[in-house]
Amino acid sequence: xFKYYLQLAVHSLKRYPVLTGLMVLAIAVGIGASMTTxxxxxxxxxxxxxxxxxxxxxxxxxxxxxxxxxxxxxLDMLDYRSAMDLWSAHKADRQTLIIDSSVKVVAPxxxxxxxxxxxxxxxxxxxxxxxxxxxxGQAWTAExxxxxxxxxxxxxxxxxxxxxxxxxxxxxxxxxxxxxRIVGVLAQWRPSPVFYKVVGGRFGAATNGRFYGDTxxxxxxxxxxxxxxxxxxxxxxCWDLPEHAGHLTHAGCAWVGLWVQLxxxxxxxxxxxxxxxxxxxxxxxGRFTHTDVRLRDLMQWxxxxxxxxxxxxxxxxxxxxxxxxxxxxxxxxxLAKFLRRSGEIGLRRAxxxxxxxxxxxxxxxxxxxxxxxxxxxxxxxxxxLWAVRQQPVAYANLAHMDLSMFALTxxxxxxxxxxxxxxxxxxxxxxxxxxxxxxx
Amino acid sequence: MTVHPIIAALRxxxxxxxxxxxxxxxxxxIVCNAVFIIGQRISRVDxxxxxxxxxxxxxxxxxxxxxSSDTKAGADKLDTMELEDAAALxxxxxxxxxxVISSMPLLNSAWNGGMSTKPQAxxxxxxxxxxxxxxxxxxxxxxxxxxxxxxxxxxVQHAGFxxxxxxxxxxxxxxxxxxxxxxxxxxxxxxxxxxxxxxxTIIGIVKRLQTPSTSDWASSFAYDSTLIPTRKDAxxxxxxxxxxxxxxxAAMAAAHDALFKVNPMRVIDDDMGIRSFASIRAEAYKQxxxxxxxxxxxxxxxxxxxxxxxxGLTSFWVGQRTKQIGVRRAxxxxxxxxxxxFQLENLFIxxxxxxxxxxLAIGVNQWxxxxxxxxxxxxxxxxxxVLVVLVLGQLAVFVPARxxxxxxxxxxxxxx
Numbered sequence: 001x002f003k004y005y006l007q008l009a010v011h012s013l014k015r016y017p018v019l020t021g022l023m024v025l026a027i028a029v030g031i032g033a034s035m036t037t038x039x040x041x042x043x044x045x046x047x048x049x050x051x052x053x054x055x056x057x058x059x060x061x062x063x064x065x066x067x068x069x070x071x072x073x074x075l076d077m078l079d080y081r082s083a084m085d086l087w088s089a090h091k092a093d094r095q096t097l098i099i100d101s102s103v104k105v106v107a108p109x110x111x112x113x114x115x116x117x118x119x120x121x122x123x124x125x126x127x128x129x130x131x132x133x134x135x136x137g138q139a140w141t142a143e144x145x146x147x148x149x150x151x152x153x154x155x156x157x158x159x160x161x162x163x164x165x166x167x168x169x170x171x172x173x174x175x176x177x178x179x180x181r182i183v184g185v186l187a188q189w190r191p192s193p194v195f196y197k198v199v200g201g202r203f204g205a206a207t208n209g210r211f212y213g214d215t216x217x218x219x220x221x222x223x224x225x226x227x228x229x230x231x232x233x234x235x236x237x238c239w240d241l242p243e244h245a246g247h248l249t250h251a252g253c254a255w256v257g258l259w260v261q262l263x264x265x266x267x268x269x270x271x272x273x274x275x276x277x278x279x280x281x282x283x284x285x286g287r288f289t290h291t292d293v294r295l296r297d298l299m300q301w302x303x304x305x306x307x308x309x310x311x312x313x314x315x316x317x318x319x320x321x322x323x324x325x326x327x328x329x330x331x332x333x334x335l336a337k338f339l340r341r342s343g344e345i346g347l348r349r350a351x352x353x354x355x356x357x358x359x360x361x362x363x364x365x366x367x368x369x370x371x372x373x374x375x376x377x378x379x380x381x382x383x384x385l386w387a388v389r390q391q392p393v394a395y396a397n398l399a400h401m402d403l404s405m406f407a408l409t410x411x412x413x414x415x416x417x418x419x420x421x422x423x424x425x426x427x428x429x430x431x432x433x434x435x436x437x438x439x440x
Numbered sequence: 441m442t443v444h445p446i447i448a449a450l451r452x453x454x455x456x457x458x459x460x461x462x463x464x465x466x467x468x469x470i471v472c473n474a475v476f477i478i479g480q481r482i483s484r485v486d487x488x489x490x491x492x493x494x495x496x497x498x499x500x501x502x503x504x505x506x507x508s509s510d511t512k513a514g515a516d517k518l519d520t521m522e523l524e525d526a527a528a529l530x531x532x533x534x535x536x537x538x539x540v541i542s543s544m545p546l547l548n549s550a551w552n553g554g555m556s557t558k559p560q561a562x563x564x565x566x567x568x569x570x571x572x573x574x575x576x577x578x579x580x581x582x583x584x585x586x587x588x589x590x591x592x593x594x595x596v597q598h599a600g601f602x603x604x605x606x607x608x609x610x611x612x613x614x615x616x617x618x619x620x621x622x623x624x625x626x627x628x629x630x631x632x633x634x635x636x637x638x639x640x641t642i643i644g645i646v647k648r649l650q651t652p653s654t655s656d657w658a659s660s661f662a663y664d665s666t667l668i669p670t671r672k673d674a675x676x677x678x679x680x681x682x683x684x685x686x687x688x689x690a691a692m693a694a695a696h697d698a699l700f701k702v703n704p705m706r707v708i709d710d711d712m713g714i715r716s717f718a719s720i721r722a723e724a725y726k727q728x729x730x731x732x733x734x735x736x737x738x739x740x741x742x743x744x745x746x747x748x749x750x751x752g753l754t755s756f757w758v759g760q761r762t763k764q765i766g767v768r769r770a771x772x773x774x775x776x777x778x779x780x781x782f783q784l785e786n787l788f789i790x791x792x793x794x795x796x797x798x799x800l801a802i803g804v805n806q807w808x809x810x811x812x813x814x815x816x817x818x819x820x821x822x823x824x825x826v827l828v829v830l831v832l833g834q835l836a837v838f839v840p841a842r843x844x845x846x847x848x849x850x851x852x853x854x855x856x
Contacts, residue, residue: 022748029741067562113707114504203657207727231510310812311731314477318470318738325466325742329749332459336756339456392726427455 001357002364009365012337019337020369023330027373027416030326032380033319035409039381040388041316042405043398044212044308048191049130053298055093056129057268059086059258061279062290066239071290075254076199077236082282083256087123091274092260093267096126097222098196099256101233105218106174107162117158119175120197120216121225127153129261130196135159137169137184140221148223153184158217175218176228189215192398193307195298196259199236201305208309212395271295323416330373330420334366338428349433362425363418370417378409446785453757457789460753464793464829467746469800472825473808474735476817481728481735489545490613490648490663492582495536495688496717498544499529499679499695504705506675515600518673521703526574528702529679532694534687539580540671541573541680544717545650546724550658555612555666557620557629559637566619567661568612569651570633572672573680578611578646580680586614588627588644591669595643601674607633609669611644616664633666654724656813688716743832750836754782758844765844766851775845782841783834790833794826801825 013020047053062074063082078086087095099121106114126132127139140151152173159168172179193211201208220228226249233248233255240252248255262268275293282288296304338345345358381401388399401409450457503521507514522540529538543549551572554565571577575591591611599605610631617626630639649665651658683691692714699706708714722729758765765778801822808814 019752022752026745026748029745033738069563207655231508311727314808314812315734318474318735321466321470322738322742325463325470325745328459328463328466329745332456332463332749333752333756335456335459336753339453340756340760391730423455 001360005361005364006368008361009368012365013368016337019333023333023369023420024372024376026326026329027370027413027420028376028380030323031374031377031409031413031416032384034316034323035377035381035405035412036384036388037312037316037319038408039385039401039405040312040395040399041308043192044312044395046192047299048193048195049298052131055261055263056298057092057260057262057271057295058298058301059260059271059275060294060296061086061275061282061288062292063252063254063282063288064237064239065252065289067289071292074290074292074294075237077254078256078258079252079254080249080256081287082278083258086258086275086278089274089278092271093263094125094129094261096123096129096259097256098122098126098259099222099225099233100197100216101225101229103175103218103229103232105158105162108172108174108179110162112162115161117217119218119220119225119229121220121222121229123222125261126196126219129259130191133187133189135185135187136167137182140183145221145223148221148227150178150180150224151183151221152180152224153186153219154182155186155215155217155219156188157214159185173218175220176232178228180220180224180228186215190398191215192395193302195302197257198302198305198307199257201307208305208307209312209393209395211305211307212393212398268295327416327420330369331423334369334420334424335427338362338424339431341428342431345428345431346433349431355429358431359425359429362428363421366421366425367417370413370420374410374413374417377413381409443784443788446781446788450785450788456753456757457792460749461789461793461796463746463749464790464833465795465797465800467742468794468797468825468829469804471739471742471828472797472801472821473804473817474739475825476805476821477814478732478735478739479821480815481732485725485728485732487650487662488648489650490583490646491545491650491717492682493717493721495683495685496580496582497681497683497688497692497695497714498547498717498720499681499699499714500676500709501525501678501699501713502676502707503703504707509600509673509675510602511600515598515603515673518600518675518677519598519671522671522673522677524702525677525699526679528698529681529695532691532698534683534691534694535681536684537576537580537682539573539576539680541577541580541678542571542672543569543652543678544571544581544680544720545652546654546717546720547652548654548724550652552653552658553634553666555616555620556632556635559632559639561632561635565635566616566664567658568616568664568666569653569658569661571649571665571667572670573667574671575669577667577669577680578644580682581649582682583649584647585611586645586647587625588642590644591667595669596671597669598671598673601672604636605670606638607640607668607670609643610640611646611667612642613646613649613663613665615648616661616666617642617645619664692716743828746829747832747836750786750833751840754786754837754840755843758782758840761844762847762851765847766849766854769847769849770852777845778847779841779845782837782844786833786837786841787830790830794829797829798822798826 049056060074061082062071063079064075083097087097101119102116103119104114105117124139124142124145135156139153144151159165168182168185171182173182194215198211230247235248235253235255238253262271272295275295279288279291279293283291385399385401389396507517509515509518526538526540529535542551551570553568553570555568556565574596575593578585578590595609597605620626620631621629626642627645629642631642632639648663651662651665681695696708696714805817809816
């Protein structure tokens with residue numbers, strides 16, 4: 001029976017090729033637009049550390065003594081002293097500092113000119129805490145970090161650029177004129193967003209696409225990084241200008257991020273108390289004027305920073321409204337088409353066809369339109385994602401369809417097809433046979 | 441013609457009427473808001489910078505192995521190098537004017553600060569962006585001075601990038617002047633920057649000069665610029681160059697070679713090193729432009745889709761009612777009466793859609809205001825949207841309606 005209905009459907013659709021084309025195109029465009037934007041949304045609002053994000057927390061205390069503005073939230077980063085105090089207390093299961101800066105890098109044994117690259121000054125916990133994958137070698141040890149050892153871990157991209165992708169562990173890198181030894185090379189690693197350096201997102205949400213760029217090319221222990229690059233650090237903000245700009249360790253500037261790993265809810269509570277206690281103690285010492293602290297987990301921190309650019313959200317809402325209109329359009333046209341055939345349907349009913357079989361026949365025709373539209377929509381989604389990849393945004397090269405999005409596209413097509421078909425089919429199956437037989 | 445038969449007929453096609461009505465409503469809601477967004481983006485892109493944008497390009501370069509600008513000797517050396525560069529550029533035959541400058545409008549590289557009318561202020565700052573450079577800044581930018589005087593060579597000093605030098609004279613924009621001194625002229629008045637105690641005198645007022653930042657958070661002081669006649673010495677420097685008319689390309693190529701001839705120990709990035717102002721502008725607004733294009737495309741597709749839907753549905757109705765049309769024609773209705781019938785019917789459906797659509801459009805706008813910090817939509821957009829949708833409906837219905845009006849009266853006597 002299904003095969004026969006299918007033949008009828010194909011025949012019926014072929015009778016009005018322009019109309020059929022219009023319905024298929026409407027569904028295809030609607031699905032293409034929705035799935036393109038939804039894939040981008042999915043990509044941008046995803047969890048960069050699935051399974052672990054609930055244990056990773058961003059700690060904030062308020063060292064800013066400038067009282068000319070309301071301290072609604074502590075600053076997005078810490079001053080050097082608070083960061084070092086909190087980090088060296090080792091009250092969390094793991095803790096790591098984040099300082100971002102740019103450095104001039106030369107590989108003495110390569111012929112390449114100096115490169116300006118981003119450098120992350122961090123601690124040895126960074127790598128196990130964020131499950132950073134290594135291609136060669138390993139991270140530096142805590143002890144090496146303590147004594148400011150001249151060691152570095154480099155990104156896969158920099159390793160390719162400088163050493164052609166070979167194992168470069170043990171080779172030398174010249175950073176701001178000092179030689180450091182490479183101890184590890186990362187495998188391809190691209191958390192999306194680069195969550196650990198997300199700060200200040202709520203101040204310029206339109207440009208938050210920047211959080212989806214690349215990770216740093218050079219990673220060094222905090223002490224070593226500050227030794228080598230002092231004078232070139234950019235503060236998040238300052239309330240007390242440094243004596244020599246760029247030398248921030250003793251200045252009233254926020255420029256260090258602190259991430260902690262807390263494995264149980266009890267530890268989270270304890271760490272929050274520890275932060276509060278620290279802030280109160282610093283206030284008593286006269287160093288702080290505010291005792292507000294924050295301990296947001298990874299996803300809360302990303303939400304707080306509004307990492308998904310508003311333009312992307314807007315486009316997604318728009319695409320779904322668009323799909324809805326396409327759906328109305330198709331339903332309306334199918335309905336008119338089926339009702340036009342009232343006479344034919346009346347005859348079938350009079351000859352003994354049940355309502356269910358009329359419904360089934362109409363649904364097959366509607367479903368066929370949906371399936372064709374779905375296939376078109378899938379193709380348009382691929383085209384749409386290609387278009388996104390041509391956009392000048394940091395996340396452009398991430399825009400690919402993954403398996404879950406592929407499945408969702410398929411599901412959405414079927415859902416749209418059934419929705420578009422069910423109402424007209426139901427309406428057509430209620431055709432009263434007698435009335436329409438009379439008009440024949 | 442009475443509307444009674446139309447309403448009676450529509451009652452028999454409830455589902456179809458509701459669907460096409462809803463489609464019109466949603467289209468109206470989205471098109472109004474999309475056009476409003478396009479309008480906002482375009483007005484953002486179109487706002488004037490206050491400078492003469494033609495024949496202007498910016499050179500950004502870095503010295504290799506430069507001395508530290510934190511020492512007096514280092515800063516002096518860097519300053520000499522900058523002056524040599526500027527002089528070399530000025531000598532090019534295709535170049536009209538050159539200025540050493542820290543940034544320029546739309547470059548998105550800004551040095552912001554707070555200005556106050558009181559010394560050592562702790563609060564009550566007016567946000568501003570500083571442009572550091574030499575006496576040629578204003579004339580090379582082509583910004584218009586409305587009061588006071590431009591800087592002269594005697595005003596210009598130089599200081600290391602991070603060294604806090606005194607700023608005895610400044611030029612501010614009219615917008616900033618008005619914020620600082622709402623009741624009267626700012627010319628000759630004293631201001632203090634970033635809570636310092638050292639006074640600066642306003643010697644000139646510029647009509648309009650946009651700040652480098654185009655991001656939302658800086659929009660409250662987008663025209664509050666301050667010009668400071670200090671060359672900031674650093675390992676990098678920027679030169680603003682105005683080429684002679686028609687010689688832009690030649691000047692950009694010559695600038696590159698001239699700088700390397702003066703001193704080869706430098707890096708000029710292939711893409712970002714020498715940029716025309718047109719490319720700086722395109723870069724600053726690329727997101728707004730692509731959003732506006734997207735919205736425009738969505739509007740066109742939606743309107744086309746709705747029109748196609750109306751054509752399709754009306755065509756079916758015409759087909760379905762051929763016999764009735766024949767009967768009406770046989771009873772004396774003219775072709776124009778049939779045409780008017782379908783046009784009026786469409787107007788009726790579109791009218792209902794428009795009523796729902798207006799409410800939806802306002803609702804969508806309200807939602808955008810809440811979630812995307814957008815402005816409230818002026819009623820004009822709604823008015824134009826309604827007009828567009830109604831006219832579109834009439835145009836779409838015309839083809840099938842005309843076909844209906846040509847149904848011959850004899851159809852009534854035939855079996856279908």
